[in-house]
Amino acid sequence: MMLPFRLYNKRERWGLTWVGWVALLCILIGIPTALIPQVHGFLALEQRVTGDVLVVESWLPDFTMPGAVEEFGRHGYRWLVLTGIPILHDGHLSAFKNYAEVTGARLETLGFDKEKLVEIEVSDVEKDRTYQSAIAIKKWLSSNRINSRGVNIYTLDTHSRRSRLLFKKALGDDFAVGVIPARDIRYDATQWWKTSNGFRRVVDELIA
Numbered sequence: 001m002m003l004p005f006r007l008y009n010k011r012e013r014w015g016l017t018w019v020g021w022v023a024l025l026c027i028l029i030g031i032p033t034a035l036i037p038q039v040h041g042f043l044a045l046e047q048r049v050t051g052d053v054l055v056v057e058s059w060l061p062d063f064t065m066p067g068a069v070e071e072f073g074r075h076g077y078r079w080l081v082l083t084g085i086p087i088l089h090d091g092h093l094s095a096f097k098n099y100a101e102v103t104g105a106r107l108e109t110l111g112f113d114k115e116k117l118v119e120i121e122v123s124d125v126e127k128d129r130t131y132q133s134a135i136a137i138k139k140w141l142s143s144n145r146i147n148s149r150g151v152n153i154y155t156l157d158t159h160s161r162r163s164r165l166l167f168k169k170a171l172g173d174d175f176a177v178g179v180i181p182a183r184d185i186r187y188d189a190t191q192w193w194k195t196s197n198g199f200r201r202v203v204d205e206l207i208a
Contacts, residue, residue: 040189040198043205044157045164049178051150052077055137057130057163058084058103060156064182065103068154069110071180078148080107080117081140083133085124097121130163134170141175150176157181157189158205 016024054077056068072080084099096102100119108114122129122136137151151171155163160181168177183189184201192198 036193037190039206040158040192040202043159043161043202044181044189045161045179046181047164047178048075048152048180049150049176051152051176051178052148053079053081053137053141053146053151055081055083055133055151055153055167056103056107057133057153057155057159058082058099060103060154060182061184062106063185064154064156065106065110067182069107069112071152071154072112072116075152077152078116079146080112081120081137082118083120083122083136085122085129088124128166130159131166131170134167137167138171149174150178152178152180154180154182157184158201162205162208 054068054072054075060068068080082100082103084101084103086098087096087102096105098119098121100121104114104117104119107117118140120133120136120140122133140146141148151167153160153163153167158181160179164177164179171177184198187195187198187201189198192202
């Protein structure tokens with residue numbers, strides 16, 4: 001007896017052979033392996049513009065400070081601007097109000113001219129500190145009627161692309177924004193994935 005409907009059907013299906021699976025596996029492993037060494041270079045953007053203002057992020061480690069002084073002297077800036085959050089806890093930094101002052105003192109020990117330093121305190125926020133720093137600098141530029149239309153940011157290498165992106169967003173189209181990456185000597189940039197310091201730094205910045 002024939003039923004008026006079917007309980008099953010038959011379809012043709014395409015599938016991978018063992019050779020196909022091997023080829024797919026090679027692609028899935030090979031592409032990331034080829035791209036991993038390029039990630040650090042992607043983050044560590046270097047793009048200098050002509051301008052009078054050099055911004056140095058105050059959280060940078062001490063070993064980057066000589067590079068900031070050299071950058072300022074070599075490219076004819078008029079101001080070196082620091083931004084930093086308040087220091088909320090007592091301790092060996094209690095003589096300073098914020099981290100911009102701490103970094104300013106570090107620069108002065110390297111012989112930097114204090115008259116060319118600008119220290120700006122930024123409110124302590126949970127996130128978007130770089131963006132808030134950029135907003136503070138924009139207010140300083142406006143309130144002091146600084147005519148410079150070019151700002152360069154000196155920051156840690158893997159942070160440079162993000163810093164430039166956020167500064168461009170904050171400063172708008174009226175300002176050209178460049179970035180100078182300071183090399184992080186705590187790991188080998190060409191093999192960053194082999195050390196915990198390098199891995200954390202690159203992955204954190206890539207996600208951010």
